[in-house]
Amino acid sequence: MSASGERKVSASLGRSVRGTTPRLADLASTPETPRTPTLGRSVSSLFGSPGGSFRTEDEYVVIEVGSRYLRGGFPGESTPRCTLPYDPENQRRVGDYRQWDPDYAQKRRRPKKGQEWGQEYELYRMDLTKVDLRVVEDKFERMMREVYNKYFVLDTKPRRILLALPPKMPHPLMSTLLDVLFGSFQAPSITLMSSPILSTVAAGLRSALVVDIGWAETLVTAVYEFREVHEQRTVRAGRLLSEEMAKVLNAAQVEQLGYVEDDDTSFEEAEEVLSRVAWCKPKPRSNRRTLYFPARTSPILEEFEDAVETPEPTVTIPFPKASPPAEVTIPFATLAKPAEAALFATETALSEFDDHELPLHHLIYRALLSLPVDVRRVCMSRIVITGGVSAMPGLKSRILAELEALVQTKGWDPVRNYGTASARHEQILRQKMEALELRKQEGEDKVPESLDPDNPLPAAHRPQDVWHHEAGVEREKTRAGPPPESLVGGVVRGVETLGPWAGASLVAQQRIRGIVEIDRERYLQHGLQGASKDKEVSVVPQRQSMGPGVRGGAGDRASWTLGVWA
Amino acid sequence: MAQAFPYTYYACNCFDSNTSGKRAAAVLQEAADEDEGTFDPRSPRANYQLYPLEHLLYCEDCQQIRCPRCQIEETLNWYCPSCLFEVPSSVVKSDGNRCNRSCFSCPLCTSPMQTFSLDPTGESGPPFILECQYCRWSTVEIGIEFEKGQGISAQLARIGNGGKPLPSHKERDKERERRKELEARKRDGRELFSPSTETTHTDKDEGPPSHDDLFASLSAFYKSQVESQTSASPFSSHDINFSSPSAYSRIMNLYSTSGPKKKQRPKPTAMREAASALEGLTLHDPSADTAAIERLKRDGWASTISPAQKRAQPNPSVRFTSDLRPLATLLCTKRSKRCRSCRQILTKPEAKITSTRYKIKLLALNHIPRLSIRALASDTPVPGSSRPPAKVFDYNALKPGIPTHFLFHMSNPLFDPIKVTLATPSTTPGKVQSRVTILCPQFDVGANTDIWDDALNMPAKRGSLLSDQAPQIEAGKIWDRGRNWTSVAVEIVPGFLDESARVEAETPGRGGPLEEDDDVLEIPVFVRIEYEADTGADERGLVDSKGGKGEKEKREEAFWTVVGVGRIKGS
């Protein structure tokens, strides 16, 4: 992004920040700038669902459709009722019971020819050139039937669906999923919410940098006031990790058991080892320049690097499906290698990566770098790491440490030329002037210190009496300012999330309606084509005269939008 | 093993006429584009289209096979498959769709668990434990014992692993409020005067908040935000209907109904993010990572649980065996099934849990002729000869390149005679190409007439009507025929497994190295039946089989089947 572009965005976002409530209207009605320029698509909430009368008796089910797992459950519950993998064994013909056959279960599953690692275990992939959507529909339909008939077992009352999807899912794929949910499961309406937003909700935040380390890719999404403002992705994620683990396991088996033709580590085995005993090393000492998490770091964190343990710790992994069944003892340190190679690629120089294969910490850094300065301040202190891979012990700490180091060495100058002192001074000066100009633009509007780049971490120095004059819980409701903890910015900080499904459950529990709500009848008539074409409303001047949120007459209630998926 | 050879699968037509109308045209077009329109049993879709006949229902109104996909299911009642206790629908959801008595399955191996008394006096008194009948895992391993042998579910809900009590939702909420107040006082500098100082100790003992704690805190936080929002603008309270979407959505900023009107309202207080652990905010703590790594290093593979075990857990983010919880048994349901297109009831079980009977059950096998295949062993004993009877035909070792004769056997459940036309591709799809010739693809099958008719008109045994002639393998002639069945001969030349490589060279993508089930010989057979049924008469043809009383109506049905002949032997 060009410098001028950044300024403009920063200004438009900044304005909204400086009011009391950042409202959609502030963002959507800025005529000179598209509201979410970095994302290239806007989420026009103004023209969201027609908002038919909200009835409290409406009941929801909450479904998250990932590329490897399907989660389904009910609003207000902390965990889904079921988490189902797209296992090829579930995709056999009815009446095919071979998975229960002991002989069959003893053997390693071999991958199908021409398929990528783990492809049989996917429901979909974003690249539709390799996807037969009719098979996706078949798989999804069968799985949803299991969800409804085995785990939901509802009465016949129709349930609305809150559907959590990754942002930017291709339309044909979305149609396929919606066809099934509307067609086979009779949903009266489906509310779509994007998983980064939901991860943000499930972290208790409104803005965050959501790092979703999923199966096919890692998606970094900057969420600002519940809106996606930027996203970046890399292929460094679950699939690569799983392939790396298979390599490690193959090597160990060949070394200890000898080579057996056609008896490589299966996908399931690699996945199981990953999920059970894989881990991620803390940041290598050689690259450390400062102490990270000075207050919280426990001394053990560095032990793996520093102390050579004798005897070397090992893990013994059983391979009951190998022929013959065997056990392999692997050094504990080896189990950290896949993460190293797949996610951080520490051996390779940064210049050798394409944009879509950046190591995680560089991806996150770049995402932050391309954000307007005030949004960056907020997001960098709200780094929310989620996705299936993120559960690996040590991974979150490592990512945050690597990021911290990058920020320390590179700062936020996109040109990266301030090895010299003068450049650094220039940077400080530029930030100051930026801030001053923002303030000028705001006129009388008071600038909350927290969001002022000149005045970081105000918590300790804020005048306390503003909101401490009244004690008790009641005070919460009436005080003017937010507590200082919610204003932290400018430092690298990780915040935990309960994940997209839990976020969706919270949203549905509070009965908050989403931006994208699709009515069954309308969908069955027109499909996704029925979505309003006016989604880029923020750049259409004529809307201004009508005021935000107002659209034509009552007849227009019918329109709906695809929001971030438009 | 998939199914024992030989077998027949039936394809439901609903895959051609897709559920949602707008896509049907596209699907039909695609079907037409496919070469010859032959059903490929190896296509990935086939697994979802093919069913054994016994699994299919039949809609009499639509005159169509109905597979699970073109049915709608309705739950009639809920029960625990283990204790057979019927669960009222009102508590099904709140109990998580699981048995709320004492039925559990093992978190390691999913076998049923039993309640045992550990009473040292042998009096079957407390303490009680749950133990797996198969792998012997028990709640002792997670430090849980029960005081009573009944109502395990309710007791377990109050005990955390290691035996510490779990708070109920209400207690959790209360405790959170208490701590919030305490925190607020602390911030106000009143801490010193507060009499309740004992809490700081218990806080530390409890460790990091659990997933459920966090969720409850977040939930309470968002709720309080919603409430503070409404109370903060008392002057416009008439504007904000508490249950209206605008209140909530504006608060969350996820969906805006803001209009010009809004400008006149007092500005509501800003929503904010969670600011403390009590509000559900959890900062990343590297020491948790470190502890998990240490534990992996120390306790190794055996201390961890498998992905499948994880997914079955109430909280699927657990990692170690010490986190396991016994799994309450999932409830089962009795369901009725309706036709998706006309809503006619297809099956309805009796309501009683212990009954396995149905009030209504429209099975496809009562409406659709059954096609089966069996080998016509070449050494059929000639009557009167002294040769030993044929040895059992080995369907798992078909001989490649050797023409082998089989019989297609078609039996008719209908009360009208049917005209059958069978069609197969001359070579089977797939990497191994076998040649198939049906010697007599068009034939009639007699009606499923009353057994008394059979007894009166036919020879006493339920057998061949052609008994006076020796069966012939001859093009255009049926092999044999009975009251409501006809069989025709098929000649099959199983393909060579090792030919696959040559095929690959000719048609890239078709051959190549063999994979699972590539050696299975399956023949797609298109079946078309025509018959005349009485109009107005009972669909089931309970009318006099001679018919002629009502007017006749021509009917036709057509569907794909897949006949699994056997497995080809490698050479």
Ligand SMILES: [Zn+2]
């Ligand atoms: Zn069907």
Ligand SMILES: [Zn+2]
């Ligand atoms: Zn029970």
Ligand SMILES: [Zn+2]
């Ligand atoms: Zn067990």
Ligand SMILES: [Zn+2]
């Ligand atoms: Zn019907």
